[in-house]
Amino acid sequence: MRKPILVLLACCAAQFSFAQQDDSTTLRRLADEVLTNGKAYDNLRVLTKTIGGRLAGSPQMVKAEKWGEAALKAAGADKVYTQECMVPHWVRGEKEQARIISNRRDYVAPLNIIALGNSVGTGAKGVTAPVLEINSFEELEEKKDLVKGKIVFYNYKFNPKFIKTFRSYGDAVRFRSQGPSRASKYGALAIVVRSMSHSTDNHPHTGGTRYNDSFPKIAAVAIGLKDAEVLSKRITNDPSMKLFLRTTCQMLPDTIGHNIIGELRGSEFPDEYITVGGHLDAWDNTEGAHDDGTGCVQSIEIIRAYKALGIRPKRTIRVVLFANEENGLRGGSKYAEQAKANNEKHLFALESDAGGFTPRGFIMDMSDAQRNKIKSWLPLFLPYGLYDFDEVGGGADIGPLHNLLGTPMAELSPDSQRYFDIHHAASDVFEAVNKRELELGAVGMGALVYLVDKYGL
Amino acid sequence: MRKPILVLLACCAAQFSFAQQDDSTTLRRLADEVLTNGKAYDNLRVLTKTIGGRLAGSPQMVKAEKWGEAALKAAGADKVYTQECMVPHWVRGEKEQARIISNRRDYVAPLNIIALGNSVGTGAKGVTAPVLEINSFEELEEKKDLVKGKIVFYNYKFNPKFIKTFRSYGDAVRFRSQGPSRASKYGALAIVVRSMSHSTDNHPHTGGTRYNDSFPKIAAVAIGLKDAEVLSKRITNDPSMKLFLRTTCQMLPDTIGHNIIGELRGSEFPDEYITVGGHLDAWDNTEGAHDDGTGCVQSIEIIRAYKALGIRPKRTIRVVLFANEENGLRGGSKYAEQAKANNEKHLFALESDAGGFTPRGFIMDMSDAQRNKIKSWLPLFLPYGLYDFDEVGGGADIGPLHNLLGTPMAELSPDSQRYFDIHHAASDVFEAVNKRELELGAVGMGALVYLVDKYGL
Numbered sequence: 079m080r081k082p083i084l085v086l087l088a089c090c091a092a093q094f095s096f097a098q099q100d101d102s103t104t105l106r107r108l109a110d111e112v113l114t115n116g117k118a119y120d121n122l123r124v125l126t127k128t129i130g131g132r133l134a135g136s137p138q139m140v141k142a143e144k145w146g147e148a149a150l151k152a153a154g155a156d157k158v159y160t161q162e163c164m165v166p167h168w169v170r171g172e173k174e175q176a177r178i179i180s181n182r183r184d185y186v187a188p189l190n191i192i193a194l195g196n197s198v199g200t201g202a203k204g205v206t207a208p209v210l211e212i213n214s215f216e217e218l219e220e221k222k223d224l225v226k227g228k229i230v231f232y233n234y235k236f237n238p239k240f241i242k243t244f245r246s247y248g249d250a251v252r253f254r255s256q257g258p259s260r261a262s263k264y265g266a267l268a269i270v271v272r273s274m275s276h277s278t279d280n281h282p283h284t285g286g287t288r289y290n291d292s293f294p295k296i297a298a299v300a301i302g303l304k305d306a307e308v309l310s311k312r313i314t315n316d317p318s319m320k321l322f323l324r325t326t327c328q329m330l331p332d333t334i335g336h337n338i339i340g341e342l343r344g345s346e347f348p349d350e351y352i353t354v355g356g357h358l359d360a361w362d363n364t365e366g367a368h369d370d371g372t373g374c375v376q377s378i379e380i381i382r383a384y385k386a387l388g389i390r391p392k393r394t395i396r397v398v399l400f401a402n403e404e405n406g407l408r409g410g411s412k413y414a415e416q417a418k419a420n421n422e423k424h425l426f427a428l429e430s431d432a433g434g435f436t437p438r439g440f441i442m443d444m445s446d447a448q449r450n451k452i453k454s455w456l457p458l459f460l461p462y463g464l465y466d467f468d469e470v471g472g473g474a475d476i477g478p479l480h481n482l483l484g485t486p487m488a489e490l491s492p493d494s495q496r497y498f499d500i501h502h503a504a505s506d507v508f509e510a511v512n513k514r515e516l517e518l519g520a521v522g523m524g525a526l527v528y529l530v531d532k533y534g535l
Numbered sequence: 536m537r538k539p540i541l542v543l544l545a546c547c548a549a550q551f552s553f554a555q556q557d558d559s560t561t562l563r564r565l566a567d568e569v570l571t572n573g574k575a576y577d578n579l580r581v582l583t584k585t586i587g588g589r590l591a592g593s594p595q596m597v598k599a600e601k602w603g604e605a606a607l608k609a610a611g612a613d614k615v616y617t618q619e620c621m622v623p624h625w626v627r628g629e630k631e632q633a634r635i636i637s638n639r640r641d642y643v644a645p646l647n648i649i650a651l652g653n654s655v656g657t658g659a660k661g662v663t664a665p666v667l668e669i670n671s672f673e674e675l676e677e678k679k680d681l682v683k684g685k686i687v688f689y690n691y692k693f694n695p696k697f698i699k700t701f702r703s704y705g706d707a708v709r710f711r712s713q714g715p716s717r718a719s720k721y722g723a724l725a726i727v728v729r730s731m732s733h734s735t736d737n738h739p740h741t742g743g744t745r746y747n748d749s750f751p752k753i754a755a756v757a758i759g760l761k762d763a764e765v766l767s768k769r770i771t772n773d774p775s776m777k778l779f780l781r782t783t784c785q786m787l788p789d790t791i792g793h794n795i796i797g798e799l800r801g802s803e804f805p806d807e808y809i810t811v812g813g814h815l816d817a818w819d820n821t822e823g824a825h826d827d828g829t830g831c832v833q834s835i836e837i838i839r840a841y842k843a844l845g846i847r848p849k850r851t852i853r854v855v856l857f858a859n860e861e862n863g864l865r866g867g868s869k870y871a872e873q874a875k876a877n878n879e880k881h882l883f884a885l886e887s888d889a890g891g892f893t894p895r896g897f898i899m900d901m902s903d904a905q906r907n908k909i910k911s912w913l914p915l916f917l918p919y920g921l922y923d924f925d926e927v928g929g930g931a932d933i934g935p936l937h938n939l940l941g942t943p944m945a946e947l948s949p950d951s952q953r954y955f956d957i958h959h960a961a962s963d964v965f966e967a968v969n970k971r972e973l974e975l976g977a978v979g980m981g982a983l984v985y986l987v988d989k990y991g992l
Contacts, residue, residue: 113695119735238570238971241919278576278970436893436950438920462698463895463950465922493893493920493950495971513735514695514952 101458101529104389108528109462109521111383118375118520119513121149122434125371126508131362133195134402135167135333142358143336146374146399150340153378154385155397157341163412165335165402168196170362171326174299176270178312179206180319189309190302191270192282192363193325194254195405196289197298204324205229205268205297211313215252218260226265229321231301232257233310236276236498243276243494244432247501250274251285258298259290268297268323272306274498280304281503284361286405297325335359335401337409342381344394344531351417352527353396353427353485354380357403357410357475364506368497372434372511374399376490376520383524391531393425400475403431407474414478424485426530428523429473433501435492436515437522439466444486448535452488455529464522466491486535488526490519558915558986561846565985566919566978568840575832575977576970578606579891582828583965588819590652591859592624592790599815600793603831603856607797610835611842612854614798620869622792622859625653627819628783631756633727635769636663637776646766647759648727649739649820650782651711652862653746654755661781662686662725662754668770672709675717683722686778688758689714690767693733693955700733700951701889704958707731708742715755716747725754725780729763731955737761738960741818743862754782792816792858794866799838801988803849808874809984810853810884810942811837814860814867814932821963825954829891829968831856833947833977840981848988850882857932860888864931871935881942883987885980886930890958892949893972894979896923901943905992909945912986921979923948943992945983947976 112118125145132138143160150158176189193199210228212218218230232253240246253271261269273283280302289295301309312319338358344350356373360366377397384391401409417424428440439459442449453467472480472487480487492515500506569575582602589595600617607615633646650656667685669675675687689710697703710728718726730740737759746752758766769776795815801807813830817823834854841848858866874881885897896916899906910924929937929944937944949972957963 109698110696239567241566241975243971276971436952495893495975496969499969512953512956514700514733518698518952 098458104528105458105525107387108383108524111386112379112517112521112524113514115386116379116517116520117382118379118516121375121378122367122371122511122516123508125374126365126367130365132358132360132366133168133362133404134165134335134359134406136362139335139359143338146338146358149378150338150381150397153340153382155340155381156343159339160336161339161412161416162334162336163401163408164332165408166196166406167330167333168405169328169330171199171328175204175322175324176299177322178319179322180316182316189305190280190282191299192284193327194298194300195284195286195361196329197258197287197325197327198295199326199328200268200297200324202326204322206320206322207267209309209313209321211310215260222264225261228266229323230261230266230269231309232269232271233306234272236274238276243498246276247274247498254285254300255288258287258296259293262293262296266296271298271300273300273303275303275501275503277303277499279505281505283502284363285502297323299323299325335409337401337413338399340381340397342384342391342395344392345390346392348394350393350423350425351396352393352425352531353398353476353479354523354527355398355400355475356430358399359402359404361404361502363504364502365508367506367508367511368433369501369506370403370431372516372519373430376430376434376516376523379520380524380527389528393531395527395531403475410475411478414482417479418482424479424483426535427476427479427485427487428489428526429476430490430519430523431473431475432489432494433492433497434511434516434519435496437464437490437492437519439464439491440488440526441469441471441491442467442488443470443472443480448486451535458529459522459525462518462521462525490523492519555915561985562915562982564844565840565981568843569836569974569978569981570971572843573836573974573977574839575836575973578832578835579824579828579968579973580965582832583822583824587822589815589817589823590625590819590861591622591792591816591863593819596792596816600795603795603815606835607795607838607854610797610839612797612838613800616796617793618796618869618873619791619793620858620865621789622865623653623863624787624790625862626785626787628656628785632661632779632781633756634779635776636779637773639773646762647737647739648756649741650784651755651757652741652743652818653786654715654744654782654784655752656783656785657725657754657781659783661779663777663779664724666766666770666778668767672717679721682718685723686780687718687723687726688766689726689728690763691729693731695733700955703733704731704955711742711757712745715744715753716750719750719753723753728755728757730757730760732760732958732960734760734956736962738962740959741820742959754780756780756782792866794858794870795856797838797854799841799848799852801849801851802847805851807850807880807882808853809850809882809988810855810933810936811980811984812855812857812932813887815856816859816861818861818959820961821959822965824963824965824968825890826958826963827860827888829973829976830887833887833891833973833980836977837981837984846985850988852984852988860932867932868935871939874936875939881936881940883992884933884936884942884944885984886933887947887976887980888930888932889946889951890949890954891968891973891976892953894921894947894949894976896921896948897945897983898926898928898948899924899945900927900929900937905943908992915986916979916982919975919978919982947980949976
């Protein structure tokens with residue numbers, strides 16, 4: 079009775095091995111195509127160098143949408159269309175100012191700061207106040223009686239001990255998101271937050287903040303790491319010093335934005351979707367290269383390479399350039415709502431929004447069975463340097479789809495060491511992207527989409 | 536009878552697990568120390584920015600030797616000393632010149648070239664000759680009758696299909712090393728070789744060449760990738776054009792150099808050695824940051840971190856900054872000869888000479904049993920992103936030790952995508968090194984040395 083089972087297993091093994099050989103050949107063709115004829119890098123050059131920063135609601139974003147449609151068409155998408163959504167419309171206004179006010183003559187250099195996204199301005203005259211340095215929310219609570227009338231300076235350091243830098247970010251970002259309202263609760267006039275980075279330069283790193291409507295909205299800026307040290311030292315050495323801050327940013331009424339969508343129509347199950355994307359918006363003080371131009375051009379590259387190789391997916395592959403990740407997530411939310419309203423069947427969603435560095439694997443949010451199925455393909459990914467399939471997570475823009483429809487999701491997990499050097503800073507430029515690293519990310523994404531499309535999940 | 540064996544296995548498993556837990560804690564302390572208090576990055580800044588390029592025999596190399604001794608002492612080595620060896624003394628001379636000679640007016644811009652290391656000059660008047668473009672040695676043989684009196688231009692492209700870029704290098708570098716003599720054999724006056732790189736800029740990449748004494752030594756230069764395209768197009772469009780080349784480099788008589796050595800004395804087996812190193816010399820047209828300043832400072836960092844943490848090795852750890860990898864390998868050869876002459880027992884040798892990028896594993900040249908022992912430690916390395924222990928290879932400088940004494944050897948295997956963008960080019964500068972990537976390499980090396988010292992090999 080046992081023999082047939084053994085024979086069956088042997089047959090399966092032979093079949094699987096044959097299938098893997100076949101897949102291995104296809105992935106090799108995919109890699110060769112992307113590494114030899116890839117257009118991701120050239121696409122990124124155009125997006126970053128001719129358009130640059132592109133916040134939702136900005137004129138640059140209108141240009142970026144046109145660029146995205148054209149790039150998807152050029153890549154060979156069967157169908158390109160837009161999906162309208164309302165987006166926040168925050169504007170930075172004039173260049174931010176910060177300087178130390180003191181009788182001491184050596185305190186003259188301006189500090190390198192940048193307003194946080196969604197924050198209110200100080201008013202045209204600015205704010206001048208003493209500074210209270212705080213290194214934890216616990217310390218804020220302890221010193222709450224000292225906060226009134228002051229500028230609170232959150233100087234919490236990015237923890238260098240986490241090997242994956244997204245953990246350091248997750249640990250530190252609460253000061254940017256919650257810091258303004260938690261200080262305002264006790265009467266602070268404004269806040270300064272140490273940039274979420276362990277870069278060796280002095281660029282300030284912006285990023286969205288969220289106000290708690292129970293408390294007055296106060297101005298909020300990030301400061302470069304070198305100037306965070308300068309400020310901290312001067313507070314210690316000259317307790318009577320004050321800080322002058324001036325920002326003129328403001329939130330305007332919501333406006334219209336668009337997700338830009340390109341499809342490769344499925345040959346067998348055209349009504350089943352695999353979503354692949356990145357977000358088109360980017361902070362205005364950057365070129366939005368790694369965040370997230372790379373995710374956009376890698377996603378577009380999948381269509382181009384499939385077409386070039388004659389790979390016809392069974393399911394419909396939808397490449398989505400999301401409208402508004404940075405300060406609202408309205409694009410991803412709209413996409414999910416629409417998918418639900420249309421009763422669409424979504425097999426899988428994949429995002430690239432962690433930088434265009436060499437890929438190391440995927441983070442995933444799905445059932446154990448689904449994860450194990452993907453992990454069984456590990457031998458196919460190893461030749462391209464992708465080995466890490468164990469972490470739990472997924473992309474911000476596909477999160478709403480995952481939440482609303484239960485769609486299993488994954489995000490490309492590139493090497494993270496350099497990402498927070500440039501994240502949301504003026505140093506996030508085209509030149510910080512390596513052509514081959516970018517392309518290898520597209521190879522990994524294209525491979526995963528290929529296998530999920532072929533074998534289901 | 537079977538029970539005792541099972542009990543024994545269970546005990547072993549428990550012990551091993553306990554040992555791994557213990558090791559895991561030690562490696563975590565090592566990583567925390569290096570990522571928090573590491574000196575590798577500051578050491579690298581001094582080496583690259585105050586000394587810069589440092590070929591064997593150059594005044595900069597004398598400074599670099601002093602720097603190495605001081606850095607090893609500052610790191611806490613028990614003993615620092617030098618090991619004298621004779622080194623080649625090649626000098627570049629005046630800035631190289633190359634331009635297209637043609638009646639066409641648009642051919643005026645000079646081409647970006649650099650003389651190959653060890654090459655002879657053209658003479659003060661330079662060489663002017665027609666150019667024969669060649670894309671393979673097979674093509675050279677086919678066209679051997681056309682070579683006489685010409686400049687041969689090897690325009691073989693770096694193959695983008697290899698995922699690990701060292702394979703592309705291994706594939707292309709024969710044109711640099713063998714190209715001059717193979718062309719000289721058929722009467723060529725000089726050669727130009729396309730730089731071994733897939734960078735997107737125009738820096739030429741130098742590197743050593745080797746003459747075959749059977750044929751006249753002819754001048755040899757590398758050309759930047761953009762100018763390689765320019766040159767190729769112009770040869771096609773204007774076959775009557777000539778190329779003017781002028782180099783004044785020359786090989787002077789051998790001179791004295793030194794390996795710089797720092798030791799941490801072993802507590803149990805002081806006469807057994809583990810060698811860890813990088814090479815101190817670097818091409819004069821670079822800052823020698825990734826090649827191989829990073830290998831030097833990572834090796835030194837192991838001593839510093841061990842001392843800071845109170846890790847006392849059982850065997851003697853020898854950090855060696857080798858004198859002359861780039862154009863002679865005399866430092867590594869001398870080190871091995873001396874080890875053999877002294878009848879030293881060398882347990883293991885480790886090198887870092889593949890760039891200071893995020894580590895992915897180690898390449899190794901040793902017995903299967905030794906490799907499997909190291910691979911059994913994989914769970915200890917995975918938290919730091921090192922997973923790839925399968926490739927065969929080792930460092931150039933420790934090769935002679937491996938060959939003469941049979942010492943098992945390994946080389947840190949960092950992410951290779953960016954390495955050949957900057958390798959041997961003016962772009963190999965301090966700014967191309969990321970602090971954390973550099974430090975993670977030191978963590979991986981320090982961890983491997985720790986485990987080999989503790990458990991043997």
